[in-house]
Amino acid sequence: MSQPRYLTGDKAGIEEFLSKFDVFLFDCDGTCDLYQRDQLCNPEDGVLWSGDHLFPKVAETVEMLRSKGKRLVFVTNNSTKSRADYKKKFDKLGISANVEEVFGSAYSAAVYIARILTLPAPRNKVFVLGESGIEQELDAEGVPYVGGTDPAFRRDIEPEDFTNLANGSALDPDVGIVLSGLDFHLNYLKMSIAFQYLQRGAIFLATNTDSTLPMAHSLFPGAGSAGAGLVKAIGREALPLGKPSQAMMDAIEGKFHFDRSRACMIGDRMNTDIQFGIEGKLGGTLAVLTGVSKKEEFLTEGAPTVPMAYVDSLGDLLG
Amino acid sequence: MSQPRYLTGDKAGIEEFLSKFDVFLFDCDGTCDLYQRDQLCNPEDGVLWSGDHLFPKVAETVEMLRSKGKRLVFVTNNSTKSRADYKKKFDKLGISANVEEVFGSAYSAAVYIARILTLPAPRNKVFVLGESGIEQELDAEGVPYVGGTDPAFRRDIEPEDFTNLANGSALDPDVGIVLSGLDFHLNYLKMSIAFQYLQRGAIFLATNTDSTLPMAHSLFPGAGSAGAGLVKAIGREALPLGKPSQAMMDAIEGKFHFDRSRACMIGDRMNTDIQFGIEGKLGGTLAVLTGVSKKEEFLTEGAPTVPMAYVDSLGDLLG
Numbered sequence: 001m002s003q004p005r006y007l008t009g010d011k012a013g014i015e016e017f018l019s020k021f022d023v024f025l026f027d028c029d030g031t032c033d034l035y036q037r038d039q040l041c042n043p044e045d046g047v048l049w050s051g052d053h054l055f056p057k058v059a060e061t062v063e064m065l066r067s068k069g070k071r072l073v074f075v076t077n078n079s080t081k082s083r084a085d086y087k088k089k090f091d092k093l094g095i096s097a098n099v100e101e102v103f104g105s106a107y108s109a110a111v112y113i114a115r116i117l118t119l120p121a122p123r124n125k126v127f128v129l130g131e132s133g134i135e136q137e138l139d140a141e142g143v144p145y146v147g148g149t150d151p152a153f154r155r156d157i158e159p160e161d162f163t164n165l166a167n168g169s170a171l172d173p174d175v176g177i178v179l180s181g182l183d184f185h186l187n188y189l190k191m192s193i194a195f196q197y198l199q200r201g202a203i204f205l206a207t208n209t210d211s212t213l214p215m216a217h218s219l220f221p222g223a224g225s226a227g228a229g230l231v232k233a234i235g236r237e238a239l240p241l242g243k244p245s246q247a248m249m250d251a252i253e254g255k256f257h258f259d260r261s262r263a264c265m266i267g268d269r270m271n272t273d274i275q276f277g278i279e280g281k282l283g284g285t286l287a288v289l290t291g292v293s294k295k296e297e298f299l300t301e302g303a304p305t306v307p308m309a310y311v312d313s314l315g316d317l318l319g
Numbered sequence: 320m321s322q323p324r325y326l327t328g329d330k331a332g333i334e335e336f337l338s339k340f341d342v343f344l345f346d347c348d349g350t351c352d353l354y355q356r357d358q359l360c361n362p363e364d365g366v367l368w369s370g371d372h373l374f375p376k377v378a379e380t381v382e383m384l385r386s387k388g389k390r391l392v393f394v395t396n397n398s399t400k401s402r403a404d405y406k407k408k409f410d411k412l413g414i415s416a417n418v419e420e421v422f423g424s425a426y427s428a429a430v431y432i433a434r435i436l437t438l439p440a441p442r443n444k445v446f447v448l449g450e451s452g453i454e455q456e457l458d459a460e461g462v463p464y465v466g467g468t469d470p471a472f473r474r475d476i477e478p479e480d481f482t483n484l485a486n487g488s489a490l491d492p493d494v495g496i497v498l499s500g501l502d503f504h505l506n507y508l509k510m511s512i513a514f515q516y517l518q519r520g521a522i523f524l525a526t527n528t529d530s531t532l533p534m535a536h537s538l539f540p541g542a543g544s545a546g547a548g549l550v551k552a553i554g555r556e557a558l559p560l561g562k563p564s565q566a567m568m569d570a571i572e573g574k575f576h577f578d579r580s581r582a583c584m585i586g587d588r589m590n591t592d593i594q595f596g597i598e599g600k601l602g603g604t605l606a607v608l609t610g611v612s613k614k615e616e617f618l619t620e621g622a623p624t625v626p627m628a629y630v631d632s633l634g635d636l637l638g
Binding site: 191233 | 476485503504505506507510514515518530536537540541543544546550551552554
């Protein structure tokens with residue numbers, strides 16, 4: 001594996017690098033502002049922003065890429081927010097973007113269900129373990145669902161639930177898919193219902209399987225941990241529709257129809273973003289050091305995941 | 320591996336088998352009656368009873384073994400009930416037993432914490448993910464704890480929780496152990512608190528890691544599934560204190576001080592009960608066919624776990 005090229009301050013190198021690509025996929029996980037509370041953000045986390053703090057010259061860099069005719073896709077594993085929620089975030093921070101350029105794991109799952117799985121109705125109904133971001137994206141793709149934020153499921157399990165779930169009378173016969181995402185309201189009842197659907201043959205999907213969620217300068221259980229109980233109970237993994245799963249890359253390509261050899265993934269995490277680009281056989285990958293991974297992680301001999309190039313900060317691409 | 324001996328109807332065989340042992344460990348998982356609702360019980364599940372239905376001649380068999388001077392230990396992975404709860408169950412069914420003969424995974428964990436770990440106070444405090452059975456056993460061994468059934472933890476996570484957990488202000492500095500069991504009231508807040516303690520170096524224990532809980536003729540998420548999110552988040556397994564973990568066998572031996580070569584494990588599940596006895600190097604194992612495993616499971620060539628002997632029903636030992 002060759003050494004990644006350091007582009008910060010290298011005007012000619014940047015010019016050459018950018019000319020190789022028509023499409024740039026940006027990581028934009030901003031999990032820290034799930035609650036619109038910016039003090040919860042991890043300042044070290046991200047490519048474009050951290051909470052309400054935009055990294056230097058990000059808006060200008062996005063404009064520069066657009067002026068060169070590049071196509072941009074903003075990719076996120078955060079399933080609790082919809083693309084419309086993200087668009088609001090971009091507007092607030094002054095980054096030009098439209099809803100169609102945002103590709104989140106909830107949307108990825110909705111696209112996968114509606115356009116790839118295409119189960120015959122009415123058996124295409126989804127039992128959702130997650131928040132409203134998933135529901136909005138399923139709505140956008142016309143996929144029927146139950147569960148999710150419905151208050152009827154936000155309660156303790158009762159003795160009669162065991163009977164009614166076991167005999168199926170409390171289950172919806174149309175549910176053919178269980179979709180597991182980050183659920184701040186997970187409980188034993190919802191786990192039990194999802195487990196019953198899986199035992200009855202439902203397809204098992206996950207928006208993403210990140211084990212942790214960076215929040216408030218610490219780590220909290222991520223979508224993968226919220227869904228781990230179900231994985232353990234049924235004894236098999238869910239198909240993940242977020243980075244670094246190639247099911248997400250397929251969904252992105254299915255929507256945008258681009259040439260992978262002319263596309264570049266930009267991200268801060270080696271084991272999700274950069275791996276996602278390499279496994280997807282994109283033409284290039286660019287690591288940005290404002291996020292989780294430090295350069296020692298990929299400059300070390302025998303590093304498992306090495307980007308094609310790296311910059312200290314996204315704004316360095318302005319030269 | 321030699322074929323297991325079939326003892327039903329074999330009077331001489333039974334006599335010879337019983338003479339080899341001074342101690343009998345009985346599986347007695349009756350998870351189905353967690354809610355004292357007998358209609359939830361799986362009739363095919365058990366060695367001694369199923370709900371309020373005692374298998375034939377069980378009480379008489381227990382009496383026969385006592386009359387021969389055998390020592391009896393009733394072993395269960397069910398952490399939601401205390402030994403005192405089990406004693407009530409025995410009384411109701413007319414089986415002679417005393418509290419000291421019952422050894423559940425919650426008690427096993429309490430014994431392990433109090434007598435083997437022996438962390439110096441006050442750092443021996445436990446954060447409990449589970450029901451009152453665990454709390455009662457920790458109380459019995461004088462182990463301090465927080466969490467468990469405390470209603471303060473039975474609520475949704477709020478934005479300020481992220482901050483207060485991350486900076487530690489909402490954590491108890493004395494907690495040095497996280498104990499995970501079956502929790503019908505699990506939620507994201509409790510998972511997050513436990514995860515914070517683990518990130519700060521707390522010891523990670525589990526009452527047991529059964530993936531499923533047989534209830535109402537179906538399967539529900541077991542203790543192992545309830546705790547799987549935490550395992551995924553922290554990236555390491557908990558030490559299990561229930562069958563088939565040998566930490567439980569060590570705790571049983573630590574309390575009863577018996578000769579393992581003169582002890583026999585009696586149970587209905589190959590992969591928990593019988594494996595528990597074999598790995599614990601007990602003198603013998605006896606499979607009872609009133610429960611989960613069928614004889615085909617261990618009579619097949621190359622079966623992974625084979626008991627020393629088997630009977631159709633425990634009462635067959637009366638000859």
